[in-house]
Amino acid sequence: MYVRATGMKYYSFLRELHASTLFDWYMEIGCRTGTSFAPVRSKTIAVDPFFRVDLNIIGQKPALHVFQSTSDDFFESGFLQRNGIRLGLSFLDGMHLFEYLLRDFIGTEAASDPKGVIMMHDCAPGNFVMTTRDLSAIKGAWTGDVWKLVPILQKWRPDLTLTMLDLRPTGMLCVSNLSPGNTVLQDHYSEIVAEYLDQTIESFGVERFFDLFEFAPAAQMLEEGFPLFQPVALDPASALKPTLHST
Numbered sequence: 400m401y402v403r404a405t406g407m408k409y410y411s412f413l414r415e416l417h418a419s420t421l422f423d424w425y426m427e428i429g430c431r432t433g434t435s436f437a438p439v440r441s442k443t444i445a446v447d448p449f450f451r452v453d454l455n456i457i458g459q460k461p462a463l464h465v466f467q468s469t470s471d472d473f474f475e476s477g478f479l480q481r482n483g484i485r486l487g488l489s490f491l492d493g494m495h496l497f498e499y500l501l502r503d504f505i506g507t508e509a510a511s512d513p514k515g516v517i518m519m520h521d522c523a524p525g526n527f528v529m530t531t532r533d534l535s536a537i538k539g540a541w542t543g544d545v546w547k548l549v550p551i552l553q554k555w556r557p558d559l560t561l562t563m564l565d566l567r568p569t570g571m572l573c574v575s576n577l578s579p580g581n582t583v584l585q586d587h588y589s590e591i592v593a594e595y596l597d598q599t600i601e602s603f604g605v606e607r608f609f610d611l612f613e614f615a616p617a618a619q620m621l622e623e624g625f626p627l628f629q630p631v632a633l634d635p636a637s638a639l640k641p642t643l644h645s646t
């Protein structure tokens with residue numbers, strides 16, 4: 400049986416998180432309208448091959464770097480390494496096929512602060528239809544097969560800490576205790592993809608999947624001041640307050 404994420408909406412959680420917590424660098428892969436990163440007050444990197452933005456995405460950010468490209472091309476460009484960037488918080492919400500998300504995770508962890516957090520969207524699907532890998536068959540909400548990151552990371556990277564927030568509609572997998580120098584996933588990438596490519600959530604076992612984790616209540620995390628994110632947070636007093644210099 401599919402277990403639904405019934406907590407607060409993910410946009411509300413992200414708004415509250417960014418209203419209270421600052422990071423040196425925030426990165427978002429898969430942005431489209433910019434709604435999810437507009438409230439960010441940290442230096443920001445936004446990556447999407449197809450932006451459609453008509454809101455104020457700059458807000459209180461000290462810097463905003465926008466890359467209208469695929470995440471593979473972005474990582475390949477070497478921008479993060481060239482600029483010595485250590486990511487505090489990343490939100491991976493790009494192509495929802497597990498091998499893409501696995502590559503996004505590998506590239507992101509390599510440039511992360513070890514005390515940082517990587518959030519991955521839609522890893523707890525609410526039904527079978529939304530898990531399809533057939534891009535021409537998508538109807539309505541689509542999680543694709545990114546649920547596979549849960550068993551993959553549990554098997555290959557038991558050193559990571561996984562927290563599945565109960566954010567509606569389809570959960571948010573937060574990964575902490577990062578090791579930027581760890582190459583296990585990169586070294587075994589082909590083997591991992593071959594093992595999981597033809598699995599569906601039903602062949603894997605729906606109950607088996609939902610037995611792999613318990614939903615953590617996002618509302619409690621908010622009430623407690625987002626403890627998961629505090630090890631990498633900056634002093635909130637250092638937030639930029641943009642001032643008008645001329646009319």
Ligand SMILES: C[S@@+](CC[C@H](N)C(=O)[O-])C[C@H]1O[C@@H](n2cnc3c(N)ncnc32)[C@H](O)[C@@H]1O
Nearest residue numbers: 429430431434435447448449469470492493494
């Ligand atoms: C679900 S939307 C992102 C929604 C946004 N994060 C939000 O919460 O409002 C997924 C986005 O991933 C982008 N995308 C698709 N393939 C991608 C790729 N290879 N690299 C980066 N982004 C990709 C799409 O263009 C789309 O805008």
